[in-house]
Amino acid sequence: MSAPDTAATLRDAVVSGARSAEEVCREALDRLERLDPALHAFNTVTAERALAGARDLDRRRAASPRALDSLPLAGVPVAVKDNLCTRGVRTTASSRILEHYVPPYDATIVTRLEGAGALIVGKTNCDEFAMGSSNENSAFGPVHNPWDRTRTPGGSSGGSAAAVAAGITPVAIGSDTGGSIRQPAALCGITGLKPSYGRVSRYGLIAFASSLDQIGPFARTAADAARLLDVMAGEDPRDATTAALPAPALQGALTGDVRGMRIGVPRRLLDQGLDPEVREAFLAALDVLRGRGTTLVDVELPRARYAIPVYYLVATAEASSNLARYDGVRYGFRAPGTSDTDLRTMYCRTRDLGFGPEVKRRIILGTYVLSAGYYDAYYLKAQQVRTLIRQDYDDAFTRTDVVALPTSPVPAFRLGERVDDPLQMYLNDVFTVSANLTGLPAISVPCGFTRGRLPIGLQLTGPGFDEAAILRVADAYERETGWWKEVPE
Ligand code: GLN
Numbered sequence: 001m002s003a004p005d006t007a008a009t010l011r012d013a014v015v016s017g018a019r020s021a022e023e024v025c026r027e028a029l030d031r032l033e034r035l036d037p038a039l040h041a042f043n044t045v046t047a048e049r050a051l052a053g054a055r056d057l058d059r060r061r062a063a064s065p066r067a068l069d070s071l072p073l074a075g076v077p078v079a080v081k082d083n084l085c086t087r088g089v090r091t092t093a094s095s096r097i098l099e100h101y102v103p104p105y106d107a108t109i110v111t112r113l114e115g116a117g118a119l120i121v122g123k124t125n126c127d128e129f130a131m132g133s134s135n136e137n138s139a140f141g142p143v144h145n146p147w148d149r150t151r152t153p154g155g156s157s158g159g160s161a162a163a164v165a166a167g168i169t170p171v172a173i174g175s176d177t178g179g180s181i182r183q184p185a186a187l188c189g190i191t192g193l194k195p196s197y198g199r200v201s202r203y204g205l206i207a208f209a210s211s212l213d214q215i216g217p218f219a220r221t222a223a224d225a226a227r228l229l230d231v232m233a234g235e236d237p238r239d240a241t242t243a244a245l246p247a248p249a250l251q252g253a254l255t256g257d258v259r260g261m262r263i264g265v266p267r268r269l270l271d272q273g274l275d276p277e278v279r280e281a282f283l284a285a286l287d288v289l290r291g292r293g294t295t296l297v298d299v300e301l302p303r304a305r306y307a308i309p310v311y312y313l314v315a316t317a318e319a320s321s322n323l324a325r326y327d328g329v330r331y332g333f334r335a336p337g338t339s340d341t342d343l344r345t346m347y348c349r350t351r352d353l354g355f356g357p358e359v360k361r362r363i364i365l366g367t368y369v370l371s372a373g374y375y376d377a378y379y380l381k382a383q384q385v386r387t388l389i390r391q392d393y394d395d396a397f398t399r400t401d402v403v404a405l406p407t408s409p410v411p412a413f414r415l416g417e418r419v420d421d422p423l424q425m426y427l428n429d430v431f432t433v434s435a436n437l438t439g440l441p442a443i444s445v446p447c448g449f450t451r452g453r454l455p456i457g458l459q460l461t462g463p464g465f466d467e468a469a470i471l472r473v474a475d476a477y478e479r480e481t482g483w484w485k486e487v488p489e
């Protein structure tokens with residue numbers, strides 16, 4: 001099988017008239033129908049919305065041949081994680097409590113993508129409220145990894161990653177609070193980018209941990225990721241955390257030339273829990289980068305080893321607060337038979353039935369660390385260490401342009417293997433959560449396979465708002481290696 005189309009080639013074909021948007025859209029929907037029963041990557045298919053958009057593009061082009069020239073995503077099928085609001089289309093966050101929730105508005109990124117000509121073919125399965133690293137916390141059952149269906153695609157944006165890896169759509173959208181774009185990208189052999197905090201509007205994202213959440217693209221190539229991010233990025237009056245910065249124009253940054261760039265390697269972090277084949281692939285990737293004219297620099301991130309405890313304190317604290325709004329009153333689901341009980345009983349039964357075990361665990365943990373008497377010892381302390389981790393990265397970036405690490409310490413593990421051990425599950429996030437705690441941009445690119453043919457990811461973290469740096473290195477690396485062209489059978 002040849003490498004599947006990129007968003008860039010599909011868009012150019014539609015803009016030039018070589019292919020109609022409707023034909024491109026139907027092909028994606030056919031693949032979805034054929035492949036998804038075995039993958040379970042989608043919660044909802046939005047065929048009508050996508051086809052209506054496609055026909056509209058074709059009509060506009062028929063009326064005026066240059067009408068689509070200004071649309072960077074004309075006719076590009078895209079899958080959107082089911083924690084992003086879509087007007088009139090069920091948006092569940094893979095939770096029972098939102099199973100029938102139909103938002104009255106679109107997330108800003110949905111508006112922007114469709115405005116650029118993208119066709120949303122469906123809403124992807126994920127861990128419930130984006131809490132998890134394996135997709136097994138979805139109330140609707142897990143996604144299966146296209147490389148080995150007995151294994152996890154990673155999480156929480158596993159459905160988006162699987163959709164792209166399987167070639168259903170060339171690109172997809174996910175959210176990343178502690179690695180949920182980068183880790184599934186790594187485990188599925190594709191590219192995934194978490195932008196800087198403030199780069200992309202979260203208006204319409206179902207909040208998990210508001211000081212960590214970012215929305216970002218999945219793609220086959222760094223160039224496609226840049227194309228999507230160029231569309232998604234920018235200030236939004238509806239999200240006060242978005243930065244007032246000019247459009248990044250990232251596609252122009254992908255020159256292929258990385259000579260003289262410095263790649264920081266925190267070798268001490270490679271000690272704990274790293275799978276030997278992942279280590280081997282990571283070190284080989286560093287050699288490739290050196291071969292392209294970069295310099296490898298040793299960096300210390302002394303406080304990064306506290307990232308997991310800090311993340312699981314901050315993220316749970318914020319989640320316990322964000323999820324307080326699901327109370328049986330405002331969003332539809334209410335436990336049956338509780339409408340004439342007292343209010344407290346209604347709340348309790350609704351939340352007991354509506355939330356899954358991992359979400360409950362986090363609400364309890366987060367409520368605990370915020371409660372009087374424990375706040376100073378846990379939450380406040382975590383925020384202080386978070387600042388120190390950011391200082392470590394700031395120090396590193398005085399001597400280096402990007403920091404390289406493996407994305408995940410292990411390749412895709414088997415479904416069911418880790419569900420009974422939450423701590424083991426949390427440790428998967430050891431290399432990814434720092435970028436969220438610090439707000440820095442980070443990307444995962446495919447960097448090889450295990451002998452059992454499971455994909456491995458290389459993670460590059462950049463200085464704040466320097467997505468251009470990580471994309472340039474990622475793109476140069478992809479041009480050299482071609483791992484991104486590999487597809488599952
Ligand atoms: N695995 C992490 C968690 O469970 C990350 C989740 C995310 O990025 N949404 O919290």
